[in-house]
Amino acid sequence: MPEHSNNNDPYRIEKPNLPDTPSHPPVCVTCNYDLSGTDPDSPCPECGLPASLSYPPGPFAAVNTETLRAIRKGFTLAFTACVLYVIIVVLNTAGSIYINIAHFQIVQPGQPYTFNRTQVIFGLITNLLNTGAVLLLVYGCWKITSPITEIPPGLTRDSTRRTTRVTLVLQAIGTILSFLFGVYNAVTILTGSSTWLQSGTFQTSDIVILIILAVLGIAVLANMIVLWIQHMLYLKHIARLTLDQAMFARAKHLIWSGPIMVIIGSMCFMIGPIIFAILYTRLHLLLGRNFANMIAQRERAHPS
Numbered sequence: 001m002p003e004h005s006n007n008n009d010p011y012r013i014e015k016p017n018l019p020d021t022p023s024h025p026p027v028c029v030t031c032n033y034d035l036s037g038t039d040p041d042s043p044c045p046e047c048g049l050p051a052s053l054s055y056p057p058g059p060f061a062a063v064n065t066e067t068l069r070a071i072r073k074g075f076t077l078a079f080t081a082c083v084l085y086v087i088i089v090v091l092n093t094a095g096s097i098y099i100n101i102a103h104f105q106i107v108q109p110g111q112p113y114t115f116n117r118t119q120v121i122f123g124l125i126t127n128l129l130n131t132g133a134v135l136l137l138v139y140g141c142w143k144i145t146s147p148i149t150e151i152p153p154g155l156t157r158d159s160t161r162r163t164t165r166v167t168l169v170l171q172a173i174g175t176i177l178s179f180l181f182g183v184y185n186a187v188t189i190l191t192g193s194s195t196w197l198q199s200g201t202f203q204t205s206d207i208v209i210l211i212i213l214a215v216l217g218i219a220v221l222a223n224m225i226v227l228w229i230q231h232m233l234y235l236k237h238i239a240r241l242t243l244d245q246a247m248f249a250r251a252k253h254l255i256w257s258g259p260i261m262v263i264i265g266s267m268c269f270m271i272g273p274i275i276f277a278i279l280y281t282r283l284h285l286l287l288g289r290n291f292a293n294m295i296a297q298r299e300r301a302h303p304s
């Protein structure tokens with residue numbers, strides 16, 4: 001590819017001339033100060049960070065290729081997990097409708113609902129697939145939050161990165177526990193040893209289990225809220241460090257609009273969660289592409 005066709009590549013190595021960057025108004029990567037007209041060799045007038053870091057190729061130019069590859073792999077895995085998750089939800093919904101129609105039963109008053117073997121096994125399979133997709137997403141996000149040691153400490157947002165990782169681990173533990181509980185439930189139903197689900201009567205031990213489940217449920221929800229905010233703040237930061245203003249704005253928006261779409265949009269034929277899934281998946285795709293571009297550019301510059 002001829003060199004001059006690369007002029008629109010925001011990751012090109014050479015320093016741009018100020019008047020040549022109208023599509024990318026230079027903005028400070030730490031304080032968002034508009035650097036239009038500021039000499040790239042001087043510090044940011046607002047926060048003092050060298051303005052050159054906010055110009056292409058940006059702070060990631062100092063980061064080693066292995067770290068870029070790890071982060072890029074994280075985006076690919078997270079993107080794949082999102083796509084798989086959507087497919088699983090669609091199959092699960094279709095399967096549930098089919099099975100519930102096929103095994104439709106009218107529950108008489110005083111009579112417990114009896115689970116059909118097919119329903120239980122179907123539930124077990126969807127539980128397994130869901131767990132797999134969530135764990136893949138967690139692993140992808142873990143790779144995205146790989147430590148970046150080569151850029152100035154003020155630029156790393158290391159506390160956000162660490163909090164994201166802690167909440168990711170807790171999320172993985174919660175997901176595995178929930179999976180194991182699903183398996184336990186299915187086994188007790190299949191072997192006929194289930195108490196409250198089939199007898200319809202609660203025993204003291206069942207109430208204790210329900211209280212433990214409620215507490216765990218609240219803990220998982222609280223962790224998810226912290227995880228969501230920290231994860232998105234970090235994605236927003238990563239977008240800014242790659243000098244991608246569009247993705248920075250999208251991630252910033254999605255922090256609050258995502259939960260609103262999921263919670264309120266669920267009441268309108270799941271339209272909200274579908275739009276959210278598309279935007280969230282796309283964010284990983286496009287941010288991953290930024291890293292792929294940076295890696296490709298290095299490989300072009302230093303072919304191995």
Ligand SMILES: [Zn+2]
Pocket residue numbers: 028029030031032033044045046047048049
């Ligand atoms: Zn600044």
